[in-house]
Amino acid sequence: QVHLVESGGGLARAGDSLRLSCAASERTFDAYHVGWFRQVPGKERDFVAAVSWSGDITYYSDSVKGRFTISRENARNTVYLEMSSLKPDDTAVYYCAAELSLRYRSDYESSLRYKYWGQGTQVTVSS
Numbered sequence: 001q002v003h004l005v006e007s008g009g010g011l012a013r014a015g016d017s018l019r020l021s022c023a024a025s026e027r028t029f030d031a032y033h034v035g036w037f038r039q040v041p042g043k044e045r046d047f048v049a050a051v052s053w054s055g056d057i058t059y060y061s062d063s064v065k066g067r068f069t070i071s072r073e074n075a076r077n078t079v080y081l082e083m084s085s086l087k088p089d090d091t092a093v094y095y096c097a098a099e100l101s102l103r104y105r106s107d108y109e110s111s112l113r114y115k116y117w118g119q120g121t122q123v124t125v126s127s
Contacts, residue, residue: 002026002098002116009094009121012086016125020081022096022118030074033102036081037111038092038123045095049081050108059108063089086125093120 008020022034035050049070050059058070069082079096097114107113 002029002032004096004098004116004118006094006096006118006121009123012123012125014087014125014127016086017082017084018086018123020083020094020096020121020123022079022081024077024098027077029077029098032098032100032116033108034070034072034079035097035099035108035111035114036070036079036094037097038090038094039120040092045111046092047109047111048094050102051079052102059105061109083123086123088125088127091123091125093122095120 002024005023006020012018031053033052036048037045038048039045047061048064049068051070051072055072067085072079096118098116099114102108102113
């Protein structure tokens with residue numbers, strides 16, 4: 001089992017940057033693939049970015065590609081989401097999720113494929 005804790009959310013203005021962190025206490029975290037998803041009230045949880053267990057493979061949604069960067073520091077059991085050029089449309093609760101077995105891009109992008117989830121962190125971007 002993996003316990004995930006997100007941090008780094010908050011208020012930002014359009015054009016600002018924020019860095020979200022997803023930390024796990026388990027030493028086996030470096031074996032897990034990790035994804036970031038976001039959700040606004042009344043809508044489905046949308047894929048944002050994902051990184052393989054090794055950090056060698058990353059995926060991004062079209063809406064954040066070029067603005068967000070996902071990375072991981074396995075020595076610290078932490079995955080980061082660097083968000084730049086923020087837009088009001090980026091306002092959402094951001095969740096990180098972890099899963100051991102993902103293979104195809106479609107797997108990484110599907111919230112249904114992830115077993116472990118954090119509690120979420122709110123990001124609010126004003127215009």
